[in-house]
Amino acid sequence: MSLPLGEIAPDFTLDSTDGPIQLHDYIGDHWLVFFSHPKDFTPVCTTELGAFARRKAEFDKRNTRLLGLSVDPVHDHKAWIKDVEDVGGAAVNYPILADPDLTVAKLYGMFHPKADPKVTVRSVFIIDPQRKVRLTLTYPPSAGRNVDEILRVLDSLQLTDGRKLTTPVDWRPGDEVIIAPSLSDDDARALFPEGWRTVKPYLRLLRFSNTQH
Secondary structure, eight states: OOOOTTSBOOOOEEOBBTBOEEHHHHHTTSEEEEEEESOSSOHHHHHHHHHHHHTHHHHHHTTEEEEEEESSOHHHHHHHHHHHHHHHSSOOOSOEEEOTTOHHHHHTTOBOTTTOTTSBOEEEEEEOTTSBEEEEEEEOTTSOOOHHHHHHHHHHHHHHTTSSEEOOTTOOTTSEEEEOTTSOHHHHHHHOTTOOEEEETTEEEEEOOTTOO
16 A cells, blocks of 8 residues: 555665665655666666656755665666666766665555566655655556656645645646635635635635745
């Protein structure tokens, strides 16, 4: 089973390409995108690791760290990284955890025996600075992830965090956001004096950015 949203992400310590990592210490005061790879030297994973490396600066701008995991040992990771850099055109600039005993894979619900009894599935977790799980995604081993979508959801989470706001379908930064229906019009006016447009009584839209309020 995957971890419930809002739960504290289980802490652990594993060896990695950057040495031993304790999850909660690694998060620090950052957000974290934590993603698993079924196995080293596999084609889809090689393209994904390279894409995350190329776009790391975009995560840095969002105060977000990257952390990968694969079931193979560190020495295999380090050999594989050479292929990733060759294919992706960028140095791998974040750690990759080694989980040969599947300890963390099972703890985080990344291990699905019916998908493949020997490897993890392709999972993504977004974890906030309070160590709470804010998003989970699970892909089959055959399907590569979409980095744009991970960044989009991260933007949504950071924009709405602690605010009475949500984001609509296909939202992108700069688009209108939704005022939570739990907020009365009177309370909404106090929070959003610039006003909004009402599509339905329960669907009130306004433009809002992280620089406001």
